[in-house]
Ligand code: MD3
């Protein structure tokens with residue numbers, strides 16, 4: 001029987017061709033995910049990167065995995081080291097990798113094996129303006145995102161900056177797979193509203209799993 005009122009976690013919501021929201025998939029695993037984020041940040045602290053245009057990003061970032069995403073005056077880049085400290089990124093924890101692979105598989109991407117995990121930390125007011133993710137080699141590979149802590153309104157646009165945007169609330173434990181034609185759509189995050197989350201405190205965290213090379 002098709003049960004339209006099944007609200008047991010996780011449940012899926014197709015968003016667009018290639019984009020699947022798996023609501024609350026990571027909720028039961030949030031405490032260990034957050035503990036691992038704190039361990040990663042103990043060695044490779046969250047930093048507010050500078051954009052090539054000279055602006056300090058309101059989102060603070062760190063990474064784990066073979067490669068990490070950074071930005072500075074020279075441009076955006078994936079690198080095996082944190083540019084200022086020269087430190088390599090810590091390995092991607094196996095429970096991170098498993099979550100990302102399982103989500104990708106559920107969305108129809110059975111061979112996803114991420115080599116990078118960007119960890120974004122939003123304080124109240126932090127936002128991400130509309131952008132495309134184009135620094136990876138193969139756009140046939142999806143990106144898997146995991147939202148933890150405070151909720152945020154996600155903006156999902158089209159293939160050009162000026163296209164209309166949909167608003168989607170992303171909440172604690174939500175996992176989204178962005179593949180197929182959705183992979184190159186513009187997207188962003190509206191300023192996060194102040195609040196206190198029982199596990200994440202005054203922050204929203206977002207993990208994005210990527211195949212870079
Ligand atoms: C749609 N992060 O790190 S996750 C980013 O919540 C980024 O921190 C946001 O955009 C965040 O680049 C959004 C959702 C997301 C991630 C990558 C995408 C949506 C995407 C790539 C293509 C299309």
Ligand code: FE
Nearest residue numbers: 131132133187
């Ligand atoms: Fe992005």
